[in-house]
Amino acid sequence: MNIPNNLIRPLEYTGYSLKILDQRLLPGQELYLEFTKADEVIKAIKDMVIRGAPAIGLAGAWACCLAAKDNNLKNDESQLIEKFEEIKQARPTAVNLSKAIERMKISLQEKGISGLEEEALAIFNEDEAMCQMMAVYGLTLLPNKSEYKFITHCNTGSLATAGIGTALGLIKFLAGQRKKVKVFATETRPYLQGSRLTAWELNKCEIPVTLMPDSAVAYLMSKENIDAVFVGADRIVANGDTANKIGTYTLALLAREFKIPFYVVAPSTSIDLSLSSGAEIEIEQRHSSELTEFNGLKIAPPNISVLNPAFDITPGNLISAFITEKGIFNIEKLKNIL
Amino acid sequence: MNIPNNLIRPLEYTGYSLKILDQRLLPGQELYLEFTKADEVIKAIKDMVIRGAPAIGLAGAWACCLAAKDNNLKNDESQLIEKFEEIKQARPTAVNLSKAIERMKISLQEKGISGLEEEALAIFNEDEAMCQMMAVYGLTLLPNKSEYKFITHCNTGSLATAGIGTALGLIKFLAGQRKKVKVFATETRPYLQGSRLTAWELNKCEIPVTLMPDSAVAYLMSKENIDAVFVGADRIVANGDTANKIGTYTLALLAREFKIPFYVVAPSTSIDLSLSSGAEIEIEQRHSSELTEFNGLKIAPPNISVLNPAFDITPGNLISAFITEKGIFNIEKLKNIL
Numbered sequence A, B: 001m002n003i004p005n006n007l008i009r010p011l012e013y014t015g016y017s018l019k020i021l022d023q024r025l026l027p028g029q030e031l032y033l034e035f036t037k038a039d040e041v042i043k044a045i046k047d048m049v050i051r052g053a054p055a056i057g058l059a060g061a062w063a064c065c066l067a068a069k070d071n072n073l074k075n076d077e078s079q080l081i082e083k084f085e086e087i088k089q090a091r092p093t094a095v096n097l098s099k100a101i102e103r104m105k106i107s108l109q110e111k112g113i114s115g116l117e118e119e120a121l122a123i124f125n126e127d128e129a130m131c132q133m134m135a136v137y138g139l140t141l142l143p144n145k146s147e148y149k150f151i152t153h154c155n156t157g158s159l160a161t162a163g164i165g166t167a168l169g170l171i172k173f174l175a176g177q178r179k180k181v182k183v184f185a186t187e188t189r190p191y192l193q194g195s196r197l198t199a200w201e202l203n204k205c206e207i208p209v210t211l212m213p214d215s216a217v218a219y220l221m222s223k224e225n226i227d228a229v230f231v232g233a234d235r236i237v238a239n240g241d242t243a244n245k246i247g248t249y250t251l252a253l254l255a256r257e258f259k260i261p262f263y264v265v266a267p268s269t270s271i272d273l274s275l276s277s278g279a280e281i282e283i284e285q286r287h288s289s290e291l292t293e294f295n296g297l298k299i300a301p302p303n304i305s306v307l308n309p310a311f312d313i314t315p316g317n318l319i320s321a322f323i324t325e326k327g328i329f330n331i332e333k334l335k336n337i338l
Helices: A038-046 A053-067 A077-088 A095-111 A113-139 A167-176 A193-204 A214-223 A248-257 B038-046 B053-067 B077-088 B095-111 B113-139 B167-176 B193-204 B214-223 B248-257
Strands: A011-013 A018-021 A032-035 A147-152 A180-186 A209-212 A228-231 A235-237 A242-245 A262-265 A311-314 A321-324 A327-329 B011-013 B018-021 B032-035 B147-152 B180-186 B209-212 B228-231 B235-237 B242-245 B262-265 B311-314 B321-324 B327-329
Touching: A011 A053, A011 A113, A018 A038, A018 A053, A032 A038, A038 A053, A038 A077, A053 A077, A053 A095, A053 A113, A077 A095, A095 A113, A113 A167, A113 A262, A113 A321, A113 A327, A147 A167, A147 A214, A167 A180, A167 A193, A167 A228, A167 A262, A180 A193, A180 A214, A193 A209, A209 A214, A214 A248, A214 B214, A214 B248, A214 B311, A228 A248, A242 A248, A248 A262, A248 A311, A248 B214, A248 B248, A311 B214, B011 B053, B011 B113, B018 B038, B018 B053, B032 B038, B038 B053, B038 B077, B053 B077, B053 B095, B053 B113, B077 B095, B095 B113, B113 B167, B113 B262, B113 B321, B113 B327, B147 B167, B147 B214, B167 B180, B167 B193, B167 B228, B167 B262, B180 B193, B180 B214, B193 B209, B209 B214, B214 B248, B228 B248, B242 B248, B248 B262, B248 B311
Parallel strands: A147 A180, A147 A228, A180 A209, A228 A262, A262 A321, B147 B180, B147 B228, B180 B209, B228 B262, B262 B321
Antiparallel strands: A011 A018, A018 A032, A235 A242, A242 A311, A321 A327, B011 B018, B018 B032, B235 B242, B242 B311, B321 B327
């Protein structure tokens, strides 16, 4: 496969620090920030220096390792556990962070501080392998063609994972098999993950990408034969309802309208069977300035209300299939995954 | 009615020049540019100094008056007509511009140059009156409640017309009758008419507005009881298919999904019975830089493809009713309007 994944590393643990690529500066600048304290990583996650459900989980796991090196915490397990809990709360919607921290807590209790780095590395390596497996399974769903046209939303590639990515990983994997692949990427307001991250990543991989406003998807679907929509997930609950980047719900409804398969590509770590329906998922509301300002310029009048949910819930019945590292599942069989 | 419309004038003809409020600078700055040549007005329309289907028509009509004052044109009717045709081509999708210029041509032929200003003023005054009538008719569609929640898209207010507006005019008119009205406005990428213009205009009128990304409409509809969606139109053709700001088609599909009435509010000058279906409407594609740059900052990698249609076509069967200055019409009765 001819995909230069080694060029894109969203985070790197050095043994004494965590280097995180500042995704807020892309595509203009590729700058790694270096953190030595868990609190700094918590802030970086909140501020979206790093984002993407799996990548947030990884950053959280490494933050636990940094916490365990902190002289104020390392000799007091209850305080350390408290810090782990703080890390877990950095962002609420994606379940991957919460699951990663739970693993780190169990590791701490079973093996003590010395086992934490090994556990974080295991989470990292497993995530990389899961990306590969999702791509392999995902390809079995596609008819054999010489050319494909896909729509994707937000960024679900190397920048969001330890590997090739989830939804975007699958697309990159297919392109690596000498198939002609054309990707239509939504710009994904307000944070512009599509313009800034997905277009940048596909460009690096030399896969043709067409950028469009989030609002142009219906227009595109009415004009072009789209083979599938691929999106990631922040949390998939027992009935198949899926929290993902704001706009995913609309994409799923449009896909149904235009009879286009709509696939969620996510590792099993994104599945949360403790919740029975999407209504129970906490949706993070982000700051109004993401909509009222841009690069220091006021783009809306002051003192207006803003609705800025980071995610929405796509009803499970709009999802053609869930592509995981354990295979392809429909909503009836979702409970058999874990 | 307590609506300060006199505060918002998108354009003003002085007798020797046309002053146009530069809508690209809103909400930060209220600056009028003054033009004395038709070519300058053509460029201002292309560059979106002024926008909104009715307002573009008005700017075009006044541009004809400026052309008729040009020493190089005023003594050569065929050259003057040629300039009128150039004005008509400034932007292709909205039919109002084309219709306004046709009226100016007929006036020129019937009354000569001296009748042009009167004709342009008539178009202006008629547009203002039509706004009022649309609001009056539109209110008959609404149940009598103490509080309403509406969604609107793009800007269809005073900034887009000679009066209170079309879709937004109706909402402002209702608010002026001491009804509690809450407006949810999409930001309307890429030009941000929602953030920059609609939020600004509603703010001036002291009507509560909540700004949201275009992609958050499904989320909103799933959480709040929305009474109706009101949008404008750039061109309505014989079968009811309606060209309007990109994203309108998606809004209409979402409204159907959530069983919310979806109303197009437009003067009869937006109706074009010469076309039988929306497929015949020319959709303007705008420059890629609207998506790849913002305020001088590159927000996407260079050399990617961009899909940036300014409009989409909403199928007539998704439109609950057309609210015009001649009354309320459904798609079957549309042909009786003109």
